[in-house]
Amino acid sequence: DAGVIQSPRHEVTEMGQEVTLRCKPISGHNSLFWYRQTMMRGLELLIYFNNNVPIDDSGMPEDRFSAKMPNASFSTLKIQPSEPRDSAVYFCASHWGGPKTEAFFGQGTRLTVV
Amino acid sequence: QQQVKQSPQSLIVQKGGISIINCAYENTAFDYFPWYQQFPGKGPALLIAIRPDVSEKKEGRFTISFNKSAKQFSLHIMDSQPGDSATYFCAAGDDKIIFGKGTRLHILP
Numbered sequence: 001d002a003g004v005i006q007s008p009r010h011e012v013t014e015m016g017q018e019v020t021l022r023c024k025p026i027s028g029h030n031s032l033f034w035y036r037q038t039m040m041r042g043l044e045l046l047i048y049f050n051n052n053v054p055i056d057d058s059g060m061p062e063d064r065f066s067a068k069m070p071n072a073s074f075s076t077l078k079i080q081p082s083e084p085r086d087s088a089v090y091f092c093a094s095h096w097g098g099p100k101t102e103a104f105f106g107q108g109t110r111l112t113v114v
Numbered sequence: 115q116q117q118v119k120q121s122p123q124s125l126i127v128q129k130g131g132i133s134i135i136n137c138a139y140e141n142t143a144f145d146y147f148p149w150y151q152q153f154p155g156k157g158p159a160l161l162i163a164i165r166p167d168v169s170e171k172k173e174g175r176f177t178i179s180f181n182k183s184a185k186q187f188s189l190h191i192m193d194s195q196p197g198d199s200a201t202y203f204c205a206a207g208d209d210k211i212i213f214g215k216g217t218r219l220h221i222l223p
Contacts, residue, residue: 105157
């Protein structure tokens with residue numbers, strides 16, 4: 001298995017534009033988490049899914065952020081409209097047996113909003 | 115109650131020395147305590163994890179010490195090597211995992 005795959009690896013966009021980040025979890029994993037990493041705030045949990053169902057989105061900073069998981073092999077995180085303060089590295093991670101098992105992280109998407 | 119506090123923010127250790135990173139949590143419902151290691155440009159990867167029914171877990175040069183009554187746990191890296199230079203995250207949780215802010219460790223050759 002190639003591991004968790006995120007795309008794009010880098011994204012530069014202008015303020016106000018819509019941004020969509022994509023994640024393909026490891027096959028067979030039933031939990032998927034989205035995180036945001038910044039120097040100031042570290043690794044923040046945004047939202048997580050279990051069996052494709054959103055379980056907790058309390059970490060989503062604003063209504064500008066939304067996430068979907070239409071099937072077990074694909075998830076998206078969308079920011080609309082984007083703002084400079086959204087600049088960060090966004091990771092997704094998948095687990096095979098729930099949050100209290102090993103998280104397998106993708107390589108992240110570095111988002112820069114100018 | 116959901117915070118995990120990690121210290122120090124950065125750490126410099128001589129090769130062969132012991133690196134110690136500390137974490138504290140507040141929520142007594144937390145029952146899973148992993149440590150993750152992250153190299154530049156990569157996602158974090160699980161290093162070692164502990165559950166509260168044990169006070170210590172060792173894997174090679176890496177040891178987690180856990181103090182349930184104090185709600186604290188720590189990572190010890192024995193015989194630290196330059197290849198250990200990375201960012202380390204502690205985490206804790208039950209139905210979801212909360213990460214500390216990370217410690218940037220640099221091992222001097």
